[in-house]
Amino acid sequence: xxxxxxxxxxxxxxxxxxxxxxxxxxxxxxxxxxxxxxxxxxxxxxxxxxxxxxxxxxxxxxxxxxxxxxxxxxxxxxxxxxxxxxxxxxxxxxxxxxxxxxxxxxxxxxxxxxxxxxxxxxxxxxxxxxxxxxxxxxxxxxxxxxxxxxx
Amino acid sequence: xxxxxxxxxxxxxxxxxxxxxxxxxxxxxxxxxxxxxxxxxxxxxxxxxxxx
Numbered sequence: 199x200x201x202x203x204x205x206x207x208x209x210x211x212x213x214x215x216x217x218x219x220x221x222x223x224x225x226x227x228x229x230x231x232x233x234x235x236x237x238x239x240x241x242x243x244x245x246x247x248x249x250x251x252x253x254x255x256x257x258x259x260x261x262x263x264x265x266x267x268x269x270x271x272x273x274x275x276x277x278x279x280x281x282x283x284x285x286x287x288x289x290x291x292x293x294x295x296x297x298x299x300x301x302x303x304x305x306x307x308x309x310x311x312x313x314x315x316x317x318x319x320x321x322x323x324x325x326x327x328x329x330x331x332x333x334x335x336x337x338x339x340x341x342x343x344x345x346x347x348x349x
Numbered sequence: 350x351x352x353x354x355x356x357x358x359x360x361x362x363x364x365x366x367x368x369x370x371x372x373x374x375x376x377x378x379x380x381x382x383x384x385x386x387x388x389x390x391x392x393x394x395x396x397x398x399x400x401x
Binding site: 212214247259260261280281282283284285286287288289290292293294295331333 | 350351353354355356357358359360361362363364365366367368369
């Protein structure tokens, strides 16, 4: 893996994608999209794990390398940095429902790195960031509608 | 899990709370497609929301 300078490191995000028991339908579409994001230089995949949570709440963490027939993911797996620690697995699995399986992704937002570097060189400091849930946008729009309707 | 992950300082820091599932939030109601369209319109570039 190419060593990334701290000065040029983009924001690092994570996502936990849960698949409720019996609800998964893997067609390869997710893999294709993930590979496309990496190959286009939008993100750099840092770590991937697959978590399962039994009905009794016990957690099993599976490395991507332990998955047979990775296909297109094989090249990405070879570049992973193994950032997550065992404690992180417990913390992330706290969000999962018993009986579910989840994919955990850690990635660097390469698209944001040049701007972040420029901001640092300009003396700027990141003091807050986050994600606006779609639910919050819906709630905001609905509140506006209620005001407009005079309710 | 690889042995290298054990005993290392983590990066998440605290138990993660489950976020509301977007599909479930958009689905309820008489016209879920219309609602999704409204959200899409709200975040369309150049589109500003105005109160009447």
